Amino acid sequence: MSVRVVARIRPLLETELDKDIIVRPDGAEAGGPHTIVKIPSPKNPAEEFSFAFNAVYDQSTSQETLFTSEVQPHLKPLFQGYDVTIFAYGVTGTGKTHTMRGGLKLADRGVIPRLLSGVFRRGKKIAKDSDGNTTVKVSLSYYEIYNDKVFDLLEPPEKRTPSGLPLRAEASGRTVVAGLSERACEDLRDFEKLYIEANNNRVTASTKLNAHSSRSHAILRVKITQFTGGMVRESTVSAIDLAGSEDNRRTDNGKERLVESAAINKSLFVLSQCIDAISRGDKRIPYRESKMTRILSLGQNNGITVMFLNLAPLRSYHLDTLSSLNVSSRAKRIEVREIENEVVFKQFPRMTNSNAIQRQPLQPLANALNAHNVHNGNVAAKASADVTRPIKSFNVYTDKAKQSPAKTVSMPTSLPRPAVSVSLVPRPSAAHKRPSDHESGIVRPSKLARPFNDEPSITVTASQIEAMVEKKVGEMLAARTAAEKAVQDRERAPSQPGVSEAMQKRLEALERRIESEDTRVDSKSDGLRYLLAARQHREKGDDSSALRAYEMALPFFPGQAKLIGKIQRLRNRLGISHVEHTSAMRSPMRSPLRHDRRLRRSRLTINLDRTSSDQDEADAEEDLLDDQTIRIKSRKSRSKSMAKLHVYDDASETTAVLGAQELASTQGLVSY
Numbered sequence: 004m005s006v007r008v009v010a011r012i013r014p015l016l017e018t019e020l021d022k023d024i025i026v027r028p029d030g031a032e033a034g035g036p037h038t039i040v041k042i043p044s045p046k047n048p049a050e051e052f053s054f055a056f057n058a059v060y061d062q063s064t065s066q067e068t069l070f071t072s073e074v075q076p077h078l079k080p081l082f083q084g085y086d087v088t089i090f091a092y093g094v095t096g097t098g099k100t101h102t103m104r105g106g107l108k109l110a111d112r113g114v115i116p117r118l119l120s121g122v123f124r125r126g127k128k129i130a131k132d133s134d135g136n137t138t139v140k141v142s143l144s145y146y147e148i149y150n151d152k153v154f155d156l157l158e159p160p161e162k163r164t165p166s167g168l169p170l171r172a173e174a175s176g177r178t179v180v181a182g183l184s185e186r187a188c189e190d191l192r193d194f195e196k197l198y199i200e201a202n203n204n205r206v207t208a209s210t211k212l213n214a215h216s217s218r219s220h221a222i223l224r225v226k227i228t229q230f231t232g233g234m235v236r237e238s239t240v241s242a243i244d245l246a247g248s249e250d251n252r253r254t255d256n257g258k259e260r261l262v263e264s265a266a267i268n269k270s271l272f273v274l275s276q277c278i279d280a281i282s283r284g285d286k287r288i289p290y291r292e293s294k295m296t297r298i299l300s301l302g303q304n305n306g307i308t309v310m311f312l313n314l315a316p317l318r319s320y321h322l323d324t325l326s327s328l329n330v331s332s333r334a335k336r337i338e339v340r341e342i343e344n345e346v347v348f349k350q351f352p353r354m355t356n357s358n359a360i361q362r363q364p365l366q367p368l369a370n371a372l373n374a375h376n377v378h379n380g381n382v383a384a385k386a387s388a389d390v391t392r393p394i395k396s397f398n399v400y401t402d403k404a405k406q407s408p409a410k411t412v413s414m415p416t417s418l419p420r421p422a423v424s425v426s427l428v429p430r431p432s433a434a435h436k437r438p439s440d441h442e443s444g445i446v447r448p449s450k451l452a453r454p455f456n457d458e459p460s461i462t463v464t465a466s467q468i469e470a471m472v473e474k475k476v477g478e479m480l481a482a483r484t485a486a487e488k489a490v491q492d493r494e495r496a497p498s499q500p501g502v503s504e505a506m507q508k509r510l511e512a513l514e515r516r517i518e519s520e521d522t523r524v525d526s527k528s529d530g531l532r533y534l535l536a537a538r539q540h541r542e543k544g545d546d547s548s549a550l551r552a553y554e555m556a557l558p559f560f561p562g563q564a565k566l567i568g569k570i571q572r573l574r575n576r577l578g579i580s581h582v583e584h585t586s587a588m589r590s591p592m593r594s595p596l597r598h599d600r601r602l603r604r605s606r607l608t609i610n611l612d613r614t615s616s617d618q619d620e621a622d623a624e625e626d627l628l629d630d631q632t633i634r635i636k637s638r639k640s641r642s643k644s645m646a647k648l649h650v651y652d653d654a655s656e657t658t659a660v661l662g663a664q665e666l667a668s669t670q671g672l673v674s675y
């Protein structure tokens with residue numbers, strides 16, 4: 004199952020005098036639903052680019068339509084034990100917060116309040132349908148990532164520590180925020196009170212591009228726990244309102260806003276790198292480069308993922324829109340394992356006051372048995388007490404009366420020990436599993452809602468289980484071999500004209516060196532990352548993303564004539580005026596490292612370079628990467644000693660890098 008990517012084009016705002024609309028929705032068939040976004044090429048307005056998505060919503064789409072079509076269908080799977088992630092992505096001022104949170108009026112309410120309303124309604128229905136045998140508990144945590152630090156939005160700002168809350172990786176690989184508070188919510192009114200208060204704690208500010216710009220990524224996690232007898236099923240829906248990328252040539256941001264902007268742009272750049280790496284099938288995905296990508300864990304989390312791509316239709320957003328269209332159209336290719344959380348057995352918790360606060364434990368839970376679920380209380384405690392015991396992959400019980408009709412082998416509720424249920428039915432292929440896929444017509448009743456005695460229980464012998472496990476392992480090995488072969492084929496395939504084998508090897512060697520710990524502390528390695536990213540974008544023919552990456556690299560190599568030449572040539576190719584470029588370079592906030600003399604020299608080189616051929620350009624790029632690598636090497640010993648000056652906390656290994664990013668942004672050259 005791939006990430007579902009849905010584009011939403013916002014209407015013009017009253018304040019927008021520029022009515023030059025360049026983004027329009029289109030359908031694959033005349034009169035059919037919109038699935039394509041069309042936008043002209045920046046260098047040749049007669050040429051139009053098309054980007055296909057799972058759905059495209061135009062300016063007239065109401066909040067209700069969007070929710071009903073894109074979110075409501077996932078409520079049922081959520082209660083069946085699937086985790087759901089919904090996030091809004093886009094340039095600043097394109098309508099992410101409007102989509103996720105919306106306004107206070109009923110019709111303006113966004114995805115989040117409607118989702119919670121649906122959750123409470125469905126919870127009540129399940130309890131009613133089960134004659135009170137099933138109890139549904141809803142709790143939430145809400146936090147923001149501001150300047151790459153995590154802050155609890157359910158706590159007053161006075162309680163924040165400067166370094167924020169640490170992240171912790173669980174045995175399952177899932178990243179959680181340690182020490183985060185969790186509040187129980189009885190009904191929608193409870194939720195709204197908490198949510199409105201918490202949003203007042205979120206950092207927003209007025210910028211030139213948005214009067215109420217979110218300066219942080221906000222993550223709301225709603226945990227749904229269903230208790231039926233001794234069975235517990237947990238699932239989580241995460242609703243994420245990402246901060247928007249900002250082109251600081253257009254924001255006129257002051258120092259504080261620029262620092263925020265640098266952190267926002269950096270995390271979004273890392274997200275685009277992760278998306279690229281996943282869609283290329285890379286083994287290494289740079290999740291750890293930013294807290295937002297660690298938490299979002301795109302492609303690593305199970306369940307259902309929906310990405311809203313918010314777009315402004317105006318020409319003034321042209322390049323930014325192209326960039327986000329490029330990133331999002333690649334996100335479509337990310338596969339997410341659609342696996343529901345397993346039922347576990349534990350005692351019903353004591354009733355707690357609705358405002359009671361629970362917290363994520365600060366120590367990792369040793370719940371290796373049930374890696375995908377996180378449980379405080381009995382299960383976790385028992386599991387941690389059992390860590391010395393050999394871990395069983397599954398348990399078999401022959402008490403037919405207690406077996407679930409869903410061919411689930413599970414522990415009888417009377418037993419005090421926690422157990423993991425094992426689904427013995429090979430799951431249908433992901434293509435047929437999407438619960439929102441109306442055409443498939445597959446309706447799976449909730450395991451909790453299934454009556455116990457309707458169907459005969461199934462007894463499974465140990466040898467049958469063994470055979471099934473063997474088959475599954477065989478399938479997994481075959482899939483892995485096929486994936487590795489595909490990667491090798493891709494590497495071998497002559498699909499990258501213009502990149503010689505030697506060049507490819509040098510790039511790989513360089514990449515490896517960048518990955519090494521020593522180079523990591525040197526902020527110059529970030530510059531190299533951007534150069535590499537630019538190179539990769541160029542190979543894919545994505546000139547506008549390549550340009551951005553080159554621009555982001557420039558502050559790390561101030562005055563680098565070849566780099567400036569490349570930027571200029573790309574700008575010429577994309578039809579961006581020289582005046583705009585020069586003014587960006589002359590930004591009053593530019594790096595103190597950049598001397599006027601260097602700039603003069605660079606301009607001279609630009610003129611000379613303009614006459615060079617494509618081959619010269621490729622050679623120049625190789626030289627550029629090599630030059631910078633050699634320089635980095637010679638500075639390596641110095642950076643080693645400098646590294647000691649940096650303080651590293653749990654995951655903020657990017658202290659030095661962020662400094663460099665801030666520098667990049669303050670120069671007004673980073674827009675993404």
Ligand SMILES: Nc1ncnc2c1ncn2[C@@H]1O[C@H](COP(=O)(O)OP(=O)(O)OP(=O)(O)O)[C@@H](O)[C@H]1O
Pocket residue numbers: 012013014016093094095096097098099100101102213215216217218245246247248313
């Ligand atoms: N679909 C829409 N209909 C009506 N108004 C909209 C729509 N989308 C966005 N807007 C308006 O556009 C403005 C900017 O939207 P919003 O604040 O949601 O942008 P954003 O992408 O969250 O920006 P940032 O990243 O800076 O936080 C707001 O005034 C919002 O009300």
